[in-house]
Amino acid sequence: MSSETGPRVGIVMGSDSDWPVMKQAAEALAEFGVAHEADVVSAHRMPEEMLAYGKQAAGRGLSVIIAGAGGAAHLPGMLAAVTPLPVIGVPVALKTLDGMDSLLSIVQMPAGVPVATVAIGGARNAGLLAVRILAASDPALQEQMVTFQADLKKAAQDKGAAVRG
Numbered sequence: 001m002s003s004e005t006g007p008r009v010g011i012v013m014g015s016d017s018d019w020p021v022m023k024q025a026a027e028a029l030a031e032f033g034v035a036h037e038a039d040v041v042s043a044h045r046m047p048e049e050m051l052a053y054g055k056q057a058a059g060r061g062l063s064v065i066i067a068g069a070g071g072a073a074h075l076p077g078m079l080a081a082v083t084p085l086p087v088i089g090v091p092v093a094l095k096t097l098d099g100m101d102s103l104l105s106i107v108q109m110p111a112g113v114p115v116a117t118v119a120i121g122g123a124r125n126a127g128l129l130a131v132r133i134l135a136a137s138d139p140a141l142q143e144q145m146v147t148f149q150a151d152l153k154k155a156a157q158d159k160g161a162a163v164r165g
């Protein structure tokens with residue numbers, strides 16, 4: 001059963017220590033007025049709850065899951081294994097290895113179980129990608145994205161003008 005008023009995007013992360021990065025996904029969704037939820041759902045520390053979240057996500061009306069984790073970052077891939085929804089993975093950098101461990105844990109999925117992986121710390125792009133996925137079947141949201149892209153272009157052009165003097 002899908003919901004017309006409930007969250008359309010679920011943001012989950014392995015620890016509250018990921019939130020300073022992952023909140024950028026929430027901020028991007030808020031800019032577009034996309035209803036979303038956020039929670040800590042650790043693949044390693046609460047595996048049963050993590051699997052339940054993935055299994056129930058589509059039935060609760062979510063359309064996209066954004067999952068962020070650091071280190072041995074199994075959360076996005078395990079969610080993708082149990083949901084038919086698109087999953088966007090956000091590698092979070094920890095104090096060691098500069099996030100390369102997180103990136104490689106998330107991006108190297110086996111064929112048949114895709115995770116759309118953004119850059120290390122790229123939670124804002126994860127939010128924007130979720131908007132684009134939703135916008136493919138939501139003309140009003142797509143119009144907002146077109147305006148957003150035009151604003152990006154204008155800002156880049158203005159910076160060029162400032163450099164040229």
Ligand code: RP5
Pocket residue numbers: 013014015016017018042044068069070071092094
């Ligand atoms: C991962 O372990 C989490 O996603 C987090 O990035 C990392 C460290 O977690 P804490 O020890 O800060 O709770 O599962």
